[in-house]
Amino acid sequence: MQQSLPESLPRVTRKPRSWLVILDYLFYAILAAAVLGFIYYLYTYRDTIALDLPFLLQGAAVTIILSVISVVFAMILGFLGAMGRLSRFAPVRWLATTYVEVVRGTPILVQLLMWYFGVGVVLSQAGFDPQNAAFQFMTVFQSNSLVPDGFTAFFYGVIGLSFNYGAYLTEVFRAGIESVQKGQSEAALSLGLNSSQVMRRIVLPQAIRLTMPPFTNNFITLVQDTALLSTIAVLELQQQMSTIADPLLDANKKLFIYIFGALIYLAICYPLALLSRYLEGRMAVAY
Amino acid sequence: MGLIQSALPAFLSGAWGTILYCVSSFPLALLIGLLLALMKSSRFVWLSTPANIFIEVMRSTPIITQLFLLYYGVGAILVNFNLAHLDNAWVAGITSLSLNYAAYEAEVFRAGFLSVEHGQTEAALSLGLSSGQNFFRIVLPQAIPLMIPPFVNDFIYMLKDSAIVSVISGSEITSTLNYWVSRHGSNPLPLYALAIALYLLLSLPTSYVARYFEGRLRAAL
Numbered sequence: 001m002q003q004s005l006p007e008s009l010p011r012v013t014r015k016p017r018s019w020l021v022i023l024d025y026l027f028y029a030i031l032a033a034a035v036l037g038f039i040y041y042l043y044t045y046r047d048t049i050a051l052d053l054p055f056l057l058q059g060a061a062v063t064i065i066l067s068v069i070s071v072v073f074a075m076i077l078g079f080l081g082a083m084g085r086l087s088r089f090a091p092v093r094w095l096a097t098t099y100v101e102v103v104r105g106t107p108i109l110v111q112l113l114m115w116y117f118g119v120g121v122v123l124s125q126a127g128f129d130p131q132n133a134a135f136q137f138m139t140v141f142q143s144n145s146l147v148p149d150g151f152t153a154f155f156y157g158v159i160g161l162s163f164n165y166g167a168y169l170t171e172v173f174r175a176g177i178e179s180v181q182k183g184q185s186e187a188a189l190s191l192g193l194n195s196s197q198v199m200r201r202i203v204l205p206q207a208i209r210l211t212m213p214p215f216t217n218n219f220i221t222l223v224q225d226t227a228l229l230s231t232i233a234v235l236e237l238q239q240q241m242s243t244i245a246d247p248l249l250d251a252n253k254k255l256f257i258y259i260f261g262a263l264i265y266l267a268i269c270y271p272l273a274l275l276s277r278y279l280e281g282r283m284a285v286a287y
Numbered sequence: 288m289g290l291i292q293s294a295l296p297a298f299l300s301g302a303w304g305t306i307l308y309c310v311s312s313f314p315l316a317l318l319i320g321l322l323l324a325l326m327k328s329s330r331f332v333w334l335s336t337p338a339n340i341f342i343e344v345m346r347s348t349p350i351i352t353q354l355f356l357l358y359y360g361v362g363a364i365l366v367n368f369n370l371a372h373l374d375n376a377w378v379a380g381i382t383s384l385s386l387n388y389a390a391y392e393a394e395v396f397r398a399g400f401l402s403v404e405h406g407q408t409e410a411a412l413s414l415g416l417s418s419g420q421n422f423f424r425i426v427l428p429q430a431i432p433l434m435i436p437p438f439v440n441d442f443i444y445m446l447k448d449s450a451i452v453s454v455i456s457g458s459e460i461t462s463t464l465n466y467w468v469s470r471h472g473s474n475p476l477p478l479y480a481l482a483i484a485l486y487l488l489l490s491l492p493t494s495y496v497a498r499y500f501e502g503r504l505r506a507a508l
Contacts, residue, residue: 020331021331023331023333024331024332024333026333027331027332027333027336028332030333031336101487101491102483102487105447105486105487105490105491105494106447106482106483106486106487106490107447107448107449107450107451107461107486108447109450109451109453109461110450110460110461110464110479110482110483110486113461113464113465113468113479114476114479114483117468117475118468118475118476118478118479119476121473121475122475122476125473220347224347224348224349224350225349226349227349227351227352228349228351228451230351230454231454238349238351238352238355241352241355242355242359245359245360246359251363251364251366251367252364254359254360254363255356255360255361255363255364257360258352258355258356258359258360259356259360261352262344262348262352262353262356265347265348265349265352266344266347266348269346269347269348270343270347273343273346273347
């Protein structure tokens with residue numbers, strides 16, 4: 001027997017919302033106006049740009065150089081840290097864990113200040129001057145003019161950044177290594193590879209793929225954190241912005257310098273963010 | 288030791304300042320973040336695009352640059368409009384911390400909403416709930432437990448990032464530290480040790496509580 005449908009099935013009626021879609025087109029118009037307005041805003045300050053852009057770009061170059069050097073050292077520290085955290089020897093494990101927990105539990109700004117005004121001052125009382133040491137060292141190669149004026153701040157800045165990001169990369173690398181299935185290293189060991197071969201030939205090549213997206217994310221935050229080096233007077237982008245903007249009396253011009261500097265940071269970091277998202281997408285497909 | 292003893296009261300009141308900055312900024316960040324997440328997942332371009340632009344800009348510029356922009360850039364404009372009383376470290380610090388973190392929290396909210404199966408929404412809508420009811424009664428209660436661990440994580444990040452307010456001399460641990468170091472420049476290491484110990488005291492218990500709840504959550508799911 002066929003069951004009849006109830007007479008009054010409630011009809012699903014959706015309210016027409018097309019009038020809200022009209023706002024979309026209105027929005028495109030407003031967006032175009034806003035973009036044009038912003039370009040005009042930049043255009044009205046073209047003299048300021050022409051005057052200050054070289055300094056800002058110089059700062060941006062210092063920012064990029066700083067981040068690249070720091071990330072290389074941070075990778076070395078992170079690799080050592082990951083090896084330590086996965087070590088068979090308990091004291092090594094404790095040391096690596098303490099390093100990670102202490103560094104990740106304290107602000108990077110305090111660490112940077114500690115390296116420069118704390119450790120740096122104590123070391124210079126003991127007679128160690130990085131500027132002088134680098135100068136002496138480069139004299140041997142007859143190229144001591146390559147040592148820049150603010151080398152001491154740069155030196156401690158790189159140490160502080162690498163020390164901090166070493167801890168974060170320790171966790172990234174450890175997670176990557178642990179994510180490679182244990183069966184893989186067991187198979188390799190039973191095929192007669194020794195443990196360092198297993199690490200170099202089997203585990204690491206697979207772990208590197210998995211660590212790429214979080215590594216890129218850490219690199220982006222590293223680039224942004226180089227702005228903190230302005231507190232120890234490294235002449236990077238943020239410090240250049242402040243030195244240009246502080247003496248200005250015109251409030252609008254002051255604001256413009258800060259907005260323009262932020263745009264340069266955006267131009268550096270946004271492509272990196274897109275790269276990280278691309279890598280994440282590829283990783284999701286790969287397995 | 289005597290130095291640490293004499294510095295301790297000032298540092299403790301600095302720690303209170305750090306807590307105040309975070310406790311006032313984080314709820315604001317959550318509120319703005321929820322708004323941004325809802326805007327970003329909207330069907331309407333006029334809602335989603337502004338949210339997108341805001342999130343990308345906030346996440347791609349350093350927080351210290353945003354702080355300088357607000358305190359010195361916008362602050363100078365405020366002074367011109369006779370609003371100088373708004374240009375202080377508390378207003379600039381809390382505004383920049385909450386706006387910056389709102390961008391990150393928006394992504395947490397969105398990931399949380401996306402992790403609730405779409406079938407639940409379909410079932411709720413076919414049972415006759417309105418989309419507002421569906422959001423508040425079905426999606427949000429299921430998403431919140433998933434979002435708590437990342438929120439606690441971000442709160443710890445905020446505890447640490449509030450140190451950046453010291454560049455505009457807000458009254459928190461790092462500002463106190465800078466003041467004391469400038470007075471005792473020849474023997475600074477104990478002061479740094481004290482500041483680091485205070486930050487660890489604030490952040491480590493929070494992260495252990497977060498890990499404990501994460502473990503319980505994993506067990507529950």
